[in-house]
Amino acid sequence: MSEKNLTDQADTAQASSTVDSYSEVKFKASLAGTAARRMASLSTDEKNAALLAMADALIVEADSLIEANREDLERGRAGGTSESLLDRLMLNAERITSISDALKLVADLPDPTGRVLETIERPNGLHIEKVSVPLGVIGIIYEARPNVTVDAAALCLKTGNAVVLRGGSAALSTNKRIAEVLRAALAQTSLPPDALQVIEDASRSSVDEMLKLNGLLDVIIPRGGRSLINNVVQNATVPVIETGAGVCHTYLDASADPSMAEAIALNAKIQRPSVCNSMETLILHEDFANRELSSLAGQLLERNVELRGDERTRELVPEANPASEEDYGTEYNDYILNIKIVGGLDEAIAHIDKFGTKHSECIVTEDEKNAVRFLNEVDAAAVYHNASTRFTDGFEFGFGAEIGISTQKLHARGPMGLPALTSSKYRIYGTGQIRQ
């Protein structure tokens, strides 16, 4: 297929939003599928060149992106969108530069596809290679922030995948313009522009349709709040990588170093309460609590953290409100902290087991045996000894990118770098072998 044809097809795809939404989602996913087959045989250099062309195009087209973004902001303001959401939606020259720079960093990362992961020599002479390959077509369903549009596209294209992006309606004008700019940039490279599709149907039905697109989408990754993720997990027949929910605990053991414990607890709660790897519940060994809790609680209260605790906590910290069972299971993402006092490690692990979401869990202790038991027995994507749970993050792990933090056990668990967007295939080399 020639460049010319691909660009024509791309135009057709963009025009399809005038027909019904069923056609748009299915049609664009099909175009992405055709592009995916071509993507799989591109070289790393070709993919990187395309990412750099995308980065440049965002800078060149900054004014038109800001103009499109203004439409979204005005519509949002008229509709009563909160200032904090409008701020997340807003693009300016500085933000566009930082989005463009992030694209260049993705280009610099190693390509995880085309690697021989395993070789097997069989007694019958068969030579078997397991090779990393792109997943195919990835669907991303996400909310307002337009930087996700660029970021998700870059990570998918870098790994040789095609991508179908379904962003929130609040950012629709911005996302459409981003797609135009990036697809035009791709048309100047050897990447098929159809590898990048943005769904313009902002109704719920386009999401519903994506969730059932088995055969056209290889995986769906939801990025956003709990209700978005739950909708995807509950209704998708396409395989899903679940990301997000974090009811994370920090357990301060009897032998914890008091100043380390304090620093880690404050960091896990306060450094950025709105994210999934921040602490929702502080668990303390009773001995440690008797010695240290009132001072630690004082510091949390000083920083405007509302405390909710069990009976023993409230004896030591009169300012604490009672914590209900529901509180212990809640991801606040806010300046609220549950406190639980326990008799020892077993009780701490049992509490985490009951209320945790298997995201990130920490023990602060000087007792090596307790640390080993905690790291082995707590079932979570990331288990920490003497460090803040806030480190559960692709960049902090040194991956150079983050697709999200998987909270499921299949395929990828914890922070996902580029290899999470690959699959594998077996190549078998024979000389006429048949099975007996």
Next chain:
Amino acid sequence: MSEKNLTDQADTAQASSTVDSYSEVKFKASLAGTAARRMASLSTDEKNAALLAMADALIVEADSLIEANREDLERGRAGGTSESLLDRLMLNAERITSISDALKLVADLPDPTGRVLETIERPNGLHIEKVSVPLGVIGIIYEARPNVTVDAAALCLKTGNAVVLRGGSAALSTNKRIAEVLRAALAQTSLPPDALQVIEDASRSSVDEMLKLNGLLDVIIPRGGRSLINNVVQNATVPVIETGAGVCHTYLDASADPSMAEAIALNAKIQRPSVCNSMETLILHEDFANRELSSLAGQLLERNVELRGDERTRELVPEANPASEEDYGTEYNDYILNIKIVGGLDEAIAHIDKFGTKHSECIVTEDEKNAVRFLNEVDAAAVYHNASTRFTDGFEFGFGAEIGISTQKLHARGPMGLPALTSSKYRIYGTGQIRQ
């Protein structure tokens, strides 16, 4: 929890089938979850000892297993079950010995859990280890053959998982007795008997309930025919590993060695037509077809294979029936073969792309360049050059076991050995690090 308590709980679990089915599935999955946490910290030796105890118990209890199996056979015969299905259901001393021997082989395999897969040293001093861990609780939904009950249990327990087995109603008495025998054997070892659960509710509702058991089941693996697998894929909210469907092709290129091509094609079709890695469609380059098809077709007809072909095929092979579009997309698992003649490699790949199920695809050619293109461009779990597709099998790949053949791209693709039943977790070792 003491051995005694576990055995009591096990009895309670078995008794729960007298209450409603909702309780049975949920209750047994919860017991499995508790057992899974204990399973995760058992040593390889403990797990192997349990597998050997299970193998011995099957031999000791062979008579009672055959007796229970007789009930199933009689019920099946009275209900008009076909002789071939009854044969698959039937247990005798010889089959029990072979099932028991298979258990011992699983004990001999290396344990894929507890391995450090990756280590990362961060500039801030954090030491990060990615370690392989059990998945947790695995649900298996399958059909008649009682050997699957033992086999699936063994593979799950070996990898430190708990398992909830929901077999077909035709084998219910056999499966119940197998569960009793194996759980009693486990009670004599350090493995919690609750790690092995057999659902006795043979109604559809127990399957429906398992499919939605998020939080209690970590993954569901369906093993069986297309309708069983489709039901699971379409209705599960628990993550699924899809196995099974194979519309596999063999492409005989212009330069194929005639005798190798003939041997591979006959083997792929005839050696065992009922399985997913057998060939459903033979694609031939027109030059090769003109020279060789009538002789090859003669051999297939001689072996009672019904041939269905396109127009050009029927010119060369008058005995062939017409092949419809639907035929080209059908997994016959029978002595029926579609034939398609193409102008070259591109057309062959396009046909596979349109009708294949991404399972196993083969090119027979002496042209190295065409072989490389086929292996790179055909999107399938296993792609072959000059060997029969019948080798797509965990044992033939040297894995020593096979959970199934994954036809999805997430988590595992192609034949699944023991590592497919593991996940990973990150263990992070700090010295008080907090995030800035």
